Amino acid sequence: MKPDKNSILPSLFAKGFLTLLLVLLCGGIYAAELKFWTTEEQPERMQRQQEMAKLFKEKTGISVQVIPVTESELGKRTTAAFAANDLPDVIYHTLQYAVPWAEAGILDVDAATEAVNALGQGTFAPGALNAAKFSGGFASVPVDGWTQMIVYRKDLFEANGLRPPDSYKNIEAAIKKLHNPDKMYGFVTATKVDENYMMQVLEHVMLANGYSVVDAKGAINDSKRDRQKLKNALEFYLATAKASPPGELFWKQSRELYFAGKAAMIVWSPFIMDELAGLRDDAPPTINNDPTSRELALKTGFITTLSGPQNRKGAAWADLRFFGITTNAQTAEAVKFVEFSMDEGYEYTLSIAPEGKFPIRRGTASEPDKFIKAWGKLPVGVNRKAPLRDIYPKSVIDNIVGGLDTAQRWGLNENQLSRASRVINSQVFSRVVREYIDGRITVDAAIDKIFSEIKKID
Numbered sequence: 085m086k087p088d089k090n091s092i093l094p095s096l097f098a099k100g101f102l103t104l105l106l107v108l109l110c111g112g113i114y115a116a117e118l119k120f121w122t123t124e125e126q127p128e129r130m131q132r133q134q135e136m137a138k139l140f141k142e143k144t145g146i147s148v149q150v151i152p153v154t155e156s157e158l159g160k161r162t163t164a165a166f167a168a169n170d171l172p173d174v175i176y177h178t179l180q181y182a183v184p185w186a187e188a189g190i191l192d193v194d195a196a197t198e199a200v201n202a203l204g205q206g207t208f209a210p211g212a213l214n215a216a217k218f219s220g221g222f223a224s225v226p227v228d229g230w231t232q233m234i235v236y237r238k239d240l241f242e243a244n245g246l247r248p249p250d251s252y253k254n255i256e257a258a259i260k261k262l263h264n265p266d267k268m269y270g271f272v273t274a275t276k277v278d279e280n281y282m283m284q285v286l287e288h289v290m291l292a293n294g295y296s297v298v299d300a301k302g303a304i305n306d307s308k309r310d311r312q313k314l315k316n317a318l319e320f321y322l323a324t325a326k327a328s329p330p331g332e333l334f335w336k337q338s339r340e341l342y343f344a345g346k347a348a349m350i351v352w353s354p355f356i357m358d359e360l361a362g363l364r365d366d367a368p369p370t371i372n373n374d375p376t377s378r379e380l381a382l383k384t385g386f387i388t389t390l391s392g393p394q395n396r397k398g399a400a401w402a403d404l405r406f407f408g409i410t411t412n413a414q415t416a417e418a419v420k421f422v423e424f425s426m427d428e429g430y431e432y433t434l435s436i437a438p439e440g441k442f443p444i445r446r447g448t449a450s451e452p453d454k455f456i457k458a459w460g461k462l463p464v465g466v467n468r469k470a471p472l473r474d475i476y477p478k479s480v481i482d483n484i485v486g487g488l489d490t491a492q493r494w495g496l497n498e499n500q501l502s503r504a505s506r507v508i509n510s511q512v513f514s515r516v517v518r519e520y521i522d523g524r525i526t527v528d529a530a531i532d533k534i535f536s537e538i539k540k541i542d
Contacts, residue, residue: 116417117147119172121161125152129436136432140424146417166190171412174421176227179404179493180501182216186223195409197221199422204449211491212404212444224406225422228434228441231388231487232288232401235342235356236349237262238385249349250398251391252292252320259327262348270327272338272347275521277514279334285351286513288401290317291492293392297538298495302503306535313394314534318520318527320392325521343380345371353403354484357439360384361475363465376468381475388487402491404444431458438462438472442485456485512537 122133130152137148151172153161158177162185165171171190185191200222205213212226234249240262241248249255255271263270274282290296295313299305329341338350339359359367361381368375391398407425409418425433426445434441438459447454460473460481472481495504507513512534520530 116145116414117149118174118414118417118421119149119151120174120176120421121151121153121158121172122176123153123155123158123178124176124436125154132432132436136425136429139429139432140421143424143428144417144420146420148421162190169412171410173410173413173418175408175410177224177406177408179215179406179496180505182223182406182408183218183499184502185408186218189411191223191408192411192413192415193218193221193223195413195415195419196224196407196422199225199407199409199419199426202419202423203426203445207445207447207449207452209444209446209485209488209491211400211402212488215404215491215493215496216406224408225426226444227405227407227426228444229402229404229488229491230354230440230442231484231491232284232403233352233354233356233484233487234349234387234390235352235360236385236387237383239383240348241385248385248387250387250389252316252393255349256320256323258348259323263327265329268345269329269341269347270349271324272333272341272350273321273324273328274334274338274351275325275328275518276332276334277511277518281334282514282517283508283511284401286317286321286517287494287508288351288390288399289321289392290314291399291401291494292390292395293317293320294395294399296492296494296498296504297507298498298500298503300498300500302498302500304507304535304539311531313392314531315527316392316394318517318530321517322521322527339367343367343369343371345380353440354386354442355440357381357472357476358464358466358470361465361470363468363470365467378475386480386484388484389490398490399492400487400490402488402493404491405441430455431462434459435462439464442488444488446485456481459485506541507538510538510541512541 124133130150133150137150141147162175186193208226212229216222216224216226236249241258244261246258246261247254249258259270262268274285276282293313293316295310295317297305338352339356341347342350358364360369361378362369362376369377369380371380388400389398407422409422430445434443443455443459446452446456461471463469463471495501516530516534519525520527
């Protein structure tokens, strides 16, 4: 029996439509383009990210548009894009946004958790991974970070039989031995109230003794025990201030004095590591007549985890960065990009600025220290380049990376980063501690004043 052409046409049309739909869908997969917002907008750093995007496309067929966003504008731009339902697929962001953006529905927690689990939770630095925890999963994928360091004259410590400055007690002992204002200051601490650097150092010192400003409900921690922790921290800070030169001190003076051989200890970020080795002309060591000399680098030690009398395990103050997969993302493709950036492409991710991008992912299940080794080989410097491992011994590199294990910030464990940030930004701690340093109030009066003022902050 010959089929009726009128019954064939609808069938053919249906098959043709399904075929066309399948082609379009498959074509869409291979033609996918992700939008990636990054705050690493300097030309050299953009180039490295674009190189990574190119490698990713060669492997997957998925294009990535690398879009620079100024860090100070990231919050506003993200909020506006969310309201317009026009978020990028992936955002490189700082710690302060991880949990709040997840709570607001900007970040896809399931997607980030999928990526972390695929990469292996055990391959990440515990402190950094803890910072991303959210509702049984992870708000974002930890990428890189740096820990604030006590930079010290290791040669002088060894010559005088001093223990490394990893505790209040050891620092105070070193100050007693090395402080000689005519030749060398025992310490250069931060005293300039309107510089964020002072609050950064203060927070590190307080975390070291186990003091965090807020509890899980956002209330100020002011119990008798909390007050004792804070008192220990302020008295220690005063000891470092007394061993410092007079005046308004921040990162600039501490680096200049240390580079001139006139300071035994300072607090700095790891961005000082290439400068110590004479690789940057606008910030050269002046300890001798050769601005390119590595002498000072060889005489320097670094401590990331500091402890106080009431917190023997100590803490490191960390600046952490994350890959956030948004709720507007092409999810499967975005997860692939993040996994690639944290695995095959991780060396490119770290190479953007190795001295300030410690490997939060240490390695793989089969090679636990793979990325630490790779990071140590990456060249640092501005006017001259050299791998970190050629400048500093393995023990130094391991110690610096190890700081991410105890990475902390106020409000982090309590899920109260926003509340803690408002307290920090108020500068109450810096102002009152400066009054205490200047001898205008006692330590007990300073603590009373701090609590009185920060409780007024919404």
